[in-house]
Amino acid sequence: MTANKQPLPAAMLAAAGIVFGDIGTSPLYTLKECLSILPDGHISPTAIMGFLSLIFWGLTLIVTLKYVCFVMRADHDGEGGILTLMSLARQHVSARASQIIVLMGLIGSAFFYGDGVITPAISVLSAIEGIEVVAPKLSHIIVPLSLLILVGLFMIQKHGTEKVSRIFGPIMLVWFITLALLGVRGIMMNPTVLLAINPAYALEFLFSHKALSFAALGMVVLAVTGAEALYADMGHLGKKPIRLAWIVLVMPALVINYFGQGALVLAQPEAVQNPFYILAPGWGQIPLIVLATLATVIAAQSVISGVYTLTHQAIRQGFLPPVRIIYTSSTESGQIYIPVVNWLLFVAVAVIVLAFRQSSALSSAYGIVVTGTMVLTACLVCIVAFKNWHWPLPAVLACLAVMLLVDVTLFSANLMKLLSGGWVPVLLAFTMLLFMWIWSSERIRLIRRLDNDPVGLKAMIQSLEANPPQRVAGTAIFLARKEYEIPQALLHNLKHNRVLHARTVLLHIRTVDTPRVYNQQRLSMQQLSPTFWQVTAAYGWHEVPSMQEILHLCGMEGFGCSVNEASFFTSHDTLVMKKRKGLARIKGGIFHFFQRNALRVHEQFRIPPNRVIELGGQKEF
Structure with a gap:
């Protein structure tokens, strides 16, 4: 297993910067997009409390219980991620079952590529959209400024992130503390929002808004995007720092901020246009835009680095053709730069920004590939529990049923987004899946023809x-x-x-x-x-x-x-x-x-x- 040589507090700080960028910036847009689906903009206390309860229990069930407590147990010599889970799951199965598991792993990997295009776009756009709150007349510069930031982000990749990443942790620490402080400010306006911890509010909302229930679940998924990063980055930092950073810092800050936004909208319904930025006092909104932009750049950087890592693993396992890989650190082999991947990813992200232009439009494209990966992860980790850990079959089936009840429901809810933009990441994902299948199958055919006598x-x-x-x-x-x-x-x-x-x-x-x-x-x-x-x-x-x-x-x-x-x-x-x-x-x-x-x-x-x-x-x- 890869030993984590950093002291625990330093490793937790690194986890805040490397692992939680994506999920940590979701308060920028999640509650706003959830409330935007209500008919005629009617913001009722039932809807606000219901969404807050759904978000809280989504974070608890999916991130804390599923990923932090269960999935992170499935490490392969300290490493995590969907391809790691695939290699673990196929160790003690038949050749036929192994082929099915490989296909599941490749689909999950392809889904990650789809997510890797959407995440930088929606993160940066949602941060820059704070300009609309401070200076509505400057709203026309949001897209050009977002593109400019993304150009800069992709251009610096060739220089490596070793030095820059040292400040990721402290910036994200400030970000999470800011989230919590803003949340406390909002909760003080209406402390009754804390009652939304009771799951009865979620059930009451879903049953009283049956026509909207699937759409609501599709939007709540925005709060848990990035959960896979906890598992994928396990090899860099170790389990303990990631788990502690989530439980002690990240989840409390997220929950407090979401509840603060909910309290603000209860007190001032007009704040629904952008509750995150309106939650800040007037003097703090411009500094908050700057901090949010830094946080979203870090979130985008984490996803880009994740795409590099996944590509490297896929190449080494024979699923993608070898391409030039530049090692940007003299001490960390995991810090790499892949030029062809970098610029293909930039083109895809830029096209997405120009096509959707708003984070609210992008939210309609978000969620299908994320929840699809969750379903595949649940299936693969249960195979590992049964075959590798030798858990009793009834216990494995019970765990699988509970996880699929949540994951399949969310995946089905997000399928409603397919025609409103969700087809974009799905198309990208299946294009990557097609490429991986073509390369691996044709390569295997050629190698099989070689004599081995x-x-x-x-x-x-x-x-x-x-x-x-x-x-x-x-x-x-x-x-x-x-x-x-x-x-x-x-x-x-x-x-x-x-x-x-x-x-x-x-x-x-x-x-x-x-x-x-x-x-x-x-x-x-x-x-x-x-x-x-x-x-x-x-x-x-x-x-x-x-x-x-x-x-x-x-x-x-x-x-x-x-x-x-x-x-x-x-x-x-x-x-x-x-x-x-x-x-x-x-x-x-x-x-x-x-x-x-x-x-x-x-x-x-x-x-x-x-x-x-x-x-x-x-x-x-």
């Missing part, structure tokens, strides 16, 4: 030892995609150059279904003949294979060689598509495009270009 490999080596071609000094390392594959680069070298190096290494780097592999289990080395060695290096999907590390471990096994002394032979075949029809041809064309633009092997494993010899030919697929 240990008898054939040994026979070839014996033949070469008996009748060797001309030998040259040095060490040649041939990268193989299977453990007992005869590398195509070796065959091409023998055919065209008719030489062998004094020492030949057949190296296979494999990704195992765990986050990381410890050094004592990293390397398997076998001498096949006087001049041939077979090396298999295992890496987890949270790690980055390093050729320098592999050769260092080989040296500890008695095979001395450095990166700058070896010649690395890799295969890069030109793919030629067979005759395909219809969708199969489109699928092949997409895979061909990805393969042509994917990172080369030496770039993936950080081998110096001047040590690489790339050989290949044409291959049909």
Whole structure:
């Protein structure tokens, strides 16, 4: 497990900045959007108390009980997230069930990409919309200013967030304290709002507004968006700091602020236009806009970093093509920058801002992918509880039923948003799912066609030892995609150059279904003949294979060689598509495009270009 080296208070502060940005900025728009669905703008005490009760119990049941108390137990060597949960759930199941679990994990990952486009847009827009409260005549600058902030945010990604992230925690601490203070100010206007903790108010509202009940649940989901971040960021900070930060700081501040907004609207119904900003005194509204903008930038940054992390995991597990990844920290391997993802995400977010233009319009597109991920998480964690933790089946089914009762209800309620904008993140999600499926399925088909015959490999080596071609000094390392594959680069070298190096290494780097592999289990080395060695290096999907590390471990096994002394032979075949029809041809064309633009092997494993010899030919697929 990844140990959290920070003192607990510092780790809790870091959690406030890294984990809770999304859910922490939801008071900017949640209650306003909830009340906006009431017919003819009729704000009744029943509706206000009902929404407050729904928000409170949503935070309690979904975030606290489901994620903090239950889902966060499912760690894989300290790591969390939907792909981690997928890898845990498929450990002790049949091959058929494993395929279904992989599909669930990929759908959940694709949903995260959809959420990653909406969140920065709605967060920044909702913060800048405070200008309408302070200076209504400047409302026309909200969209341009939001775009300007987003441009700046995406431009600084290439410089890394190591230094900037140090101030995230203190800013978010100030933010949560401000939320609580504003909430207390509002509650003092009408302390009876505290009675909304009683779930009877939620039930009374739902039963008395049956026509609106589904729409109401669809809006309440805005209060719990970001719950997945608690689980996804577990590997960076550890369980205890995240749990304590939520219970001690974040949830109390959110609840107090929501109840303060409710009390304000009860006392001043006209405040419903923007209860968050009107809750502040006049002198504090401009500073509050500045603080809210900083908080939403941090929230957007957290989502962007999450998209990078998810992409890295998907690449390492073979679900996306390798792309250039820049490591922006000398000490933290998790701090990365992926240029192609950064700019594709920026274009998508900018289009969303220009298309919807208001946070209230975006709220109609929000929620489907979030609640869809919640449903999948509930199913996967219950598989882990049954298969990995060996819980009794009745207990597992009871937990699953309770979670699905909440999650499926919310997911169904949000499906009503499909035609009013919800199709946008769903389309983005299923586009990503399609890409992941195409890349992984076509890649598996190609790898399956490779020979993996240990008898054939040994026979070839014996033949070469008996009748060797001309030998040259040095060490040649041939990268193989299977453990007992005869590398195509070796065959091409023998055919065209008719030489062998004094020492030949057949190296296979494999990704195992765990986050990381410890050094004592990293390397398997076998001498096949006087001049041939077979090396298999295992890496987890949270790690980055390093050729320098592999050769260092080989040296500890008695095979001395450095990166700058070896010649690395890799295969890069030109793919030629067979005759395909219809969708199969489109699928092949997409895979061909990805393969042509994917990172080369030496770039993936950080081998110096001047040590690489790339050989290949044409291959049909």
